[in-house]
Amino acid sequence: MQTSRQNKDNEIPVTIISLNKLDSEGNRMPPVNSIKDVKIATTLLTTDPDQMDKDDDLVAGGREFFIDRLFDKGKDFVLKHKKRFKQIVYSVLLLLYIAYVVYSLSFRFGDEGAWRLLICTMLLVVYLGWVIIKTLSGYQSFKKSLGSKNPESITKAKKVIRWALYFVVLTLIGVYIGLTVVQTRPRNLISLGGIFVFILILFLMSNNKTNIKWHTVFWGLSLQFGFALVILRTEWGIGAVRWVTDRFMEFIAFSDNGSAFLFSEKYKEFDIIFKAVPSVIVFCAAIAVLSYLGVLAFIIKKFGGFLGYCLQTNPVESINAVTNIFMSGIESLMIINEYIDSLTTSQIFCIYTNGVSSIAGSTLIVFANFGVPVEYLLTASVMSAPAALVAAKTAYPSEESNSAGDRKCSIVNRGGPDSLIQALSKGGMQGLQLMVNVLINLLIYISLFAFVNAAITWFGDRAGIEELTLQKIFSYILWPLAFIMGIDAIDCLKVAEMLGVRMFATLALSYIQMGSYFNNKDQYNKYTALYNNTVLTSSGDIFLPNWNETLKNGILTDRSELISTYAMCGFASLPSVGISLGSFAALAPTRFNELSKMALKGVIAGTIASYITACVAGLLFS
Incomplete structure (x- = not known):
């Protein structure tokens, strides 16, 4: 029942509505004489029509249409x-x-x-x-x-199986090396010696030698050997890597359409700005979509679980090692952010070493645009995951168990996109931010490197030493490391120079130089296919008379190209310390002081991890 009444103060008509129906006990509500007497329960204060009582006579002026009831019933059925x-x-x-x-x-x-x-x-x-x-x-x-019972007999059986596997795997590796390497390519045995030298260095720098798990070292190296054997020595493995590489580059090539639309066809004249940057943006957008769909989490979790099971490492450490194959260091830290505070010091060191032992998938595009073969970068990134765990667990072994090690690690995506379109946009923006950082670092380090070189050259001239540069100093200091990795002696100075630049400046500068060697090799092969007259100058340059072209710094042998590309595949460098520590300070400020004390040790361990990967590749080079 409704009545109307005039308010004497402001002459606004007031409609009085009978609210008997709202009394849950069926009692008649007190009369309403003014607006002040009207009290509405908070449960009725809603703006969502779906939450209103469908039996209320206040719907559509006291009437509810048949189609509305039908729609509501259908909606309820679908939701149910x-x-x-x-x-x-x-x-x-x-x-x-x-x-x-x-x-x-x-x-x-x-x-x-x-x-x-x-x-x-x-x-x-x-x-x-x-x-x-x-x-x-x-x-x-x-x-x-599976884990409910653990009788003593099962424990003994596991020990027997473990030692049996040690014997079988070691025998197979030894027989293969004896039959294929010793008899056909004895030069590769230098790389085998390099593996033992680098493990010895890690052992000597270890903070707790008695706690080193040699099980982790053995299976980490065995997995690397298995990966390299499939990738470098089997036809189907080589074919699979080439197929993946072709599909990968085929996808990245579609970014050229966007570059041509935005910058016209002249974008090809500026490889880094107008070609590499759009490629990285498109790749990061694709990675974000895979992450949103759960595909990336599936791959990381299964591969990380496999590594953790074989190497007996913490699930967080193993998953982080695999995550660094696809993501940058900051993104991989965000995946395990909720576990960082509960990790031990050894596990924090392992996380840091993982981040500097490999290159992110997006950065791979940048180095490919410098001329470095993508298949080398792809395989080196995968092989670096077990190598990083071996280096970290030898240099800083675990001392005590931790609650995080007993929990199941899940892939966390905090603040992730809510839709596929948002994932594309967010991934593209992350790619742009990444390339901005890369370009800024390139600008800074190339400029500073040129300044330092000019200063060293000036001081050398004062003392009668001509053409003294930072690269030349690196080439002599790091020559032994290049040699024990298996680099041909004729190329050791060149490779040692790039290793020094990578360690003390930035990885990008090293791969720019490495890309020039690959480009020189392509030109050299094209020329020698037509002519048979080249001139090697005293400075190491190669002059092509018929083309009147000089290949600056010459070329590297195939062995040296492969090993050096693998050896440089990691972000471990002195300038990277500040960037890595900054990431930890933002995500885990409570662990910053703890990590800052061992950051330099982590850089050395990450560098050695890359060198071990290079030695394994050199051992199986053919």
Whole structure:
């Protein structure tokens, strides 16, 4: 019942509404004589029409249409069975995709595109199958039963199996080296000696030699040897790496369309600004999408779990080592941010060493634009993960157990995007910020490096030493390290020079020089295919008479190219200390003082990890 009344103060008509219906006990509400007497329960103060009582007569002026009730019932039904509807939609889409794959493969099979479609489909099926299996109650029960009992007989059996595996793996490696390396390429044994030298250096600098887990060292090196054996010595492994590299570069090449649209076709004249920067932006956007969809988390968690199981390292350490293959140091720290405060000092050191022992996937694009082969960078990044764990756990072994080691580490994505479009945009912005930092560092370090070189040259001239430079000093100091890695003696000075620049300046400068050697090699091969007259100058340059072209600093041998590319594949350098410590200070300020005391040791361990990777590659070079 409604009545109208005039308010005498301001002459505003007031409508009095009977609120008997709102009394939960069925008692009649007291009469309303003025606006002050009207009290509305807080539960009714809502602006969401979906939360209002559907039986209330206040809807649509006292009437509720049939279509509104039908829509509300349909909406309630969908929300009630939301999970079931999603499963049906996804199942239909999956069946449609499988039908497309079957038809496409039956229509045309045998070319590269068919194999690409088949491999991608198999990976998709494995991923979806694992997601489904995890949700099954039987799998959860089986998983719990594995760790519920640990009889003494099982413990003894594990020890027997472990020592048996030691013997089998060591025997297989020894037989392979004896039959293939000693008899065909004895020169590669220098790299084998380099592995033992670098392990010895890590042992001597270790803070607690009695706590070193040689199980971790053995299986880390064994995994590296296995990766290198597949990648460098098997036809299908070499073919797989080339296929992945071609697909990778094929995807990155699409960024040229955006560069041409924004900067016109003249963008090719400026490789770094108008070619490398857009490539990195597109790559980071793709990585952000994979992270949003959960694909990246799946890869990192499974590979990290595999490393942790084989090397008996903390799950956080193992996952962080794998994360650094795909992400920069700051992003990989954000993945494990919630665990940092509970880690031990040894584990913090391991996290730091992981970050400086490899290069991020986005930076790989930059170095590829300098002329360095992508397949070398890809394989070196993967092989660096176990090497970083070996170096960290030898230089700073764990002293005590920690609660974080007993927990299951999950992939954390705090403040992540809410949609696919937002992931694309956020990833692109991260790529732009990354390239801004790279360009600023390049500008600063190239300028400062030129200034320091000019100063050293000036002081050398005062003492009668001509053309004294920082590179020349590095080349003589680091010559022994280059040699024991397996670099050909004729190239040791050149490679040692790049190793010094990488250690004391920045990695980008080293790969710029490395890219020039690869470009020189391409030009040299093209020239020698047509002519047979080249001139080697006293400064090491190669002059091509018929083309009137000089290849500055000459070329490297194939062995030296491979080993040096692997040896430099890591961010460990003195300037990187400040950047890494800044990242830790922002994400884990309570551990900053602790890490700052061992940052230099971490840089040395990260550098040696890259050198061990180079030695393994040199041992299997063919």
